[in-house]
Amino acid sequence: MRNVLLPTDFSENAWNATKYAIELFKDEECVFHLLNTYTPAIVSSRFMATNVGHVQESAVRDNSERGLEELVAMIKKHYNYPKHNYKTISSFSLLVDEIKDIVESVGIDIIITGTKGASGLDEVFMGSNTVRIIKSVKNCPVLAIPQYFDYVSPTEIAFATDFNRFYSLSELQPIIDLAKAFKAVIRIVHVQYEIKALTEIQMFNLNMLRKYLNEVEHYVHTVSELNSVSKTLDVFTKELDIHLLAMLNYQHSYMEKMTREAVVKRMAFHTQIPLLVIPELGMNMPAKSSMNRKNAVMD
Known part of the structure; x- marks a missing residue:
């Protein structure tokens, strides 16, 4: 049984990487762990009610969980590989920190992520998130899929x-x-x-x-x-x-x-x-x- 981690921000770029992963392992027994992390924007005002932050976090969490449910539904609509199972992880955390924790706790075999050039000059050839994952994860292979690469x-x-x-x-x-x-x-x-x-x-x-x-x-x-x-x-x-x-x-x-x-x-x-x-x-x-x-x- 192969454990595959698929970080997603629900973009076309992430969907392309997800499609690649499913096709790559279509004949293998796999659990795909679909991960979305979220960090609500911090509202700073001394006049702001104290519960606003909690309301905002709840809304962002709901969007994350709903997005993952819709992603699983879309996968099952387009693919019917009986050896595949899907788990969703919605986490209030920084992406790289959460990936490192999941790799350790679940026993991930491979991380598959989409690549997209950053808007700035630094790390433009793969995208800053992808480069951070590669530099930070020391015990698991990372497969980076180009944004427009067809399987x-x-x-x-x-x-x-x-x-x-x-x-x-x-x-x-x-x-x-x-x-x-x-x-x-x-x-x-x-x-x-x-x-x-x-x-x-x-x-x-x-x-x-x-x-x-x-x-x-x-x-x-x-x-x-x-x-x-x-x-x-x-x-x-x-x-x-x-x-x-x-x-x-x-x-x-x-x-x-x-x-x-x-x-x-x-x-x-x-x-x-x-x-x-x-x-x-x-x-x-x-x-x-x-x-x-x-x-x-x-x-």
């Missing part, structure tokens, strides 16, 4: 890495599970500023990576950097018609480099394809396959 079965998956870090099986398991489920090809892409031979450490890590991926079809692609990592990966994914891009998120990783790149360089990578960001789990976490989770809670 395509991910039979071509790119895994971007520089081979400078040892991988644990627990970190690679989400990619392996997807590849097996969709009989996908994994294309390991290594971006180099200038093409040169791998070091001994890089070769060792590459060989370990191939060992972990021995049950799925995979290839290694070394490409020259074009202006920036994000631009290079954008070109690579378009040329090879990649359906999903996966990265590990750790210090000095491609993911970290992309979040630090100048805004002008990141613009080209503005939410082109789904991006799976896997946190740094290390060697102490057991590999968690989607097939052996039994702690889901259903209605």
